[in-house]
Amino acid sequence: MKPSLNWLLIFVPSALVLRFWPGLANPAALFICSGLAIIPVAGWIGHATEALAARVGEGLGGLLNATFGNAAELIIAGIALSKGLTGVVKASITGSIIGNILLVLGFSILLGGAKHKEQRFNKTGARTSVISLSLAAIALVIPTVFHLSAAASRDGWSPVVERQLSLGIAIVLFLTYICMLAFSLKTHKHFFVSAEGELEEKSEHWSRGKAILILVIATAVVAVLSEFLVGTIESVRTTFGITEVFVGVIVVAIVGNAAEHSTAVVMAMKNKMDLSVGIAIGSSLQIALFVAPLLVFLSWLFGRPMDLEFSLPEILAMVASVYILFQISGDGETNWIEGVQLLSVYLILGILFYCLPEVAEGTPTPKKEAETPALGSY
């Protein structure tokens, strides 16, 4: 029913060989192989989750889907977090959100629209999700505003307060996610029904045991591959002359979302726009309201609390994506030009992240700031 990405599994052994065969140490090749290898295995996590969800009944099943839907992104980001690469973690959150909205939905609408002149989807369900995404975008702007504002105050900016502020925001986002689950799985599931029916239909018919086994194995493999991927980011930056943020926003985000991507595009071409839109928006929503808060909670567990302060380009990318999504999803109809519009925004943001020089590590030193033009110069 969807194009098999299983041939990419060949990169799993390739990655292992590159990593452990003596004398074959090539970080760039290992980075590429790990990235490609994660794609099909992430797809298997998805299948297993769906199969399991179909076995355990509706409510728990929906919860399972909602929790494991972005397992790959969570694992990659979690490993980056454990290595203290918070820049990569935040960049991959940004990248997953904009990647799903602009790239996945953009291609779905464009390719769907190439076959079908006009396509329709249930706008009521989409509306609720998009509002939650707007809420998340507002939330993720706040720590940066806090930093700017606090730095000018009598008592100055405190990283400790900012981490507490970020924890507070993460808690509110997480609670909102729980409410969204109750809303979409319980009180107002008729808003989302058509999509669910289709999803169940297409799931594999595995036994509960088989599903759990595959889930565990696939998750472990993704964890190992993510370890390789994240471990080679440093070398890749030097080799290809690209920045940490570009790797996070573009590369990691594409790798982690490839499975959703292919499903959403195939559904759009079959004129099942509800499913296609549901996957793209639902996946962004899960990253913003579930994965991002979870990573903050994890960072406190690891004893190295992470704040949610994003860079200005990341904020622009998230706010712009959510805003364009709101405009495009508002009327419950799509046509090919809307796909072009989403992809144009992605392209423009991609160019921006490609052109951006490496961000200074840690807090900028006073000397650097003296060279910085204030916003006032604009």
Added chain:
Amino acid sequence: MKPSLNWLLIFVPSALVLRFWPGLANPAALFICSGLAIIPVAGWIGHATEALAARVGEGLGGLLNATFGNAAELIIAGIALSKGLTGVVKASITGSIIGNILLVLGFSILLGGAKHKEQRFNKTGARTSVISLSLAAIALVIPTVFHLSAAASRDGWSPVVERQLSLGIAIVLFLTYICMLAFSLKTHKHFFVSAEGELEEKSEHWSRGKAILILVIATAVVAVLSEFLVGTIESVRTTFGITEVFVGVIVVAIVGNAAEHSTAVVMAMKNKMDLSVGIAIGSSLQIALFVAPLLVFLSWLFGRPMDLEFSLPEILAMVASVYILFQISGDGETNWIEGVQLLSVYLILGILFYCLPEVAEGTPTPKKEAETPALGSY
């Protein structure tokens, strides 16, 4: 028809005792008592205005309602203005706008939605008001942009020009408000009819004289209590370790809007969503287009012209609230999750204002700025 808040009247004598009884000087207690005492008296201003409005005919009545609807906020802010506490004035404008949109409407939709699966309101009237709120949000961003931009120019930033700019903006906002009144009370009143009918029905049946008398007395009492409230802000900041902005945005805004709040929630639970939405949006609109300009005009009368330059967190709060309101009010339907979404935004903004350190008084000194990271560092 709505829950009586009259038992809070007990705090009126309490506040008087605390203020004038020798030896009882406790600013924190006086602050709390004054705040609680204002709530029911502000409600009485509302009843008297409605009763009077019902007596004087439709057009003038609408005007009365539109002018006295936020008398309490106006009085509190006016007294803060006369003491030169422009920070408190602006914070209470911000707080009233976001409080009505996020807190009042959020609770109304959540509690209404808990009883009624889906609720409807007339989206055409709401749309016009929300566009005016967007216009106001744009206007209130401008002085800050002016400051940033002018500061980098050859001739530098001038507080005198900024005050003139703010006066110009206030005049445009005020004229827009007059147009809105003509639109909603004259040329297109059918957009707003259902709400009006209900409002009249619930108003008290007082004679014109009684209504005026109560209006005058209640206004005087609110003025005295506001004097106490504003006079104790300084001590409260020290005692509770909270900032002037937090007091203005959260405390003053809740106190000033408590009466609207209870009415809006009750109406929502009775499934009269038109009324509920009308109160919340109408009240924000009045603050933004009528009270804020009026305070600027007053400040020129007092000889201490106030500009309309808001802090970055205040701007974020206003823009974000109006944007979320636009999304939620767009389809003329509400359900409980939309209430959760509005309250989540309020909670997140509340956390931000709580965490913000005290803003440096006046213009930041060059030394402080040198320590400030420019926006460039993001």
Added chain:
Amino acid sequence: MKPSLNWLLIFVPSALVLRFWPGLANPAALFICSGLAIIPVAGWIGHATEALAARVGEGLGGLLNATFGNAAELIIAGIALSKGLTGVVKASITGSIIGNILLVLGFSILLGGAKHKEQRFNKTGARTSVISLSLAAIALVIPTVFHLSAAASRDGWSPVVERQLSLGIAIVLFLTYICMLAFSLKTHKHFFVSAEGELEEKSEHWSRGKAILILVIATAVVAVLSEFLVGTIESVRTTFGITEVFVGVIVVAIVGNAAEHSTAVVMAMKNKMDLSVGIAIGSSLQIALFVAPLLVFLSWLFGRPMDLEFSLPEILAMVASVYILFQISGDGETNWIEGVQLLSVYLILGILFYCLPEVAEGTPTPKKEAETPALGSY
């Protein structure tokens, strides 16, 4: 069918006399005469384009209209570009976008609404155009964000990279424009049909040869007058004490769009809202997605590459205009208050640009920056 502006042609000889008659050198008078003289001649370019378009068949005709529709703005900006006045070029882009959205559409809706209680237009076509305008607004924010962000990095900000970034953005915008043409003239022309039918009907019945001749002559005259106009900006700034940005945003934009303006207002008063909205939105779209990129390409041809970095007030103006337009055009209905709202925003932005002091030429010097408050102080 529309009010003749031909009496303004008297200013063509006046401008020539003022420029070439010895002893009559008065830059301010020449500036005003040239500006007024461009208005009717730009109108003639429009008539000739429409007449030619009607003669060459639908597809090519649409393309012609879409390409020459803003010939006057393009010529004025091109001449400013050739003189290295990039500040004026960018200001006139900003001014044309906001002028069409706020001033042209605002007056159309207000005056149309004064005659007709409620007016309707096809919201599907408008929606697509408004989304493209949002995309353009996002694109035009990016170079400024790049500058701010890059300036804080290890390697610092580079004007060369920013020009390449701007070129990349211009290419994406241009490709999007081509897609929009294919969409509106080919695959989905039924979204835009009613407007087209009307436009053809009103065009002049000139032979192909006559149309081309008039087009060539009118274009040459506009080029000469633009040369005068741009050449006197420097003196006008000094004489009237207004800034380069104010001249570009307000004066040049009004002059270049006067012809569209009168047509759009007349159509609105005839209750042909589709045409009126189509002219205003289409014209902004053309500036943002066609003229702006073309000017960047031209600047590379001239060997003096221009970036697309706009000032903060210009960005605010564009984002705010497009956002208000989205809100107002969303329901396919207009009434007079929406005209007031658009004009209020224009007025407020006009006050801002009037109050802004002259921007420092080139990159601000370090000394100036030291005096600049960082955004942090807000």
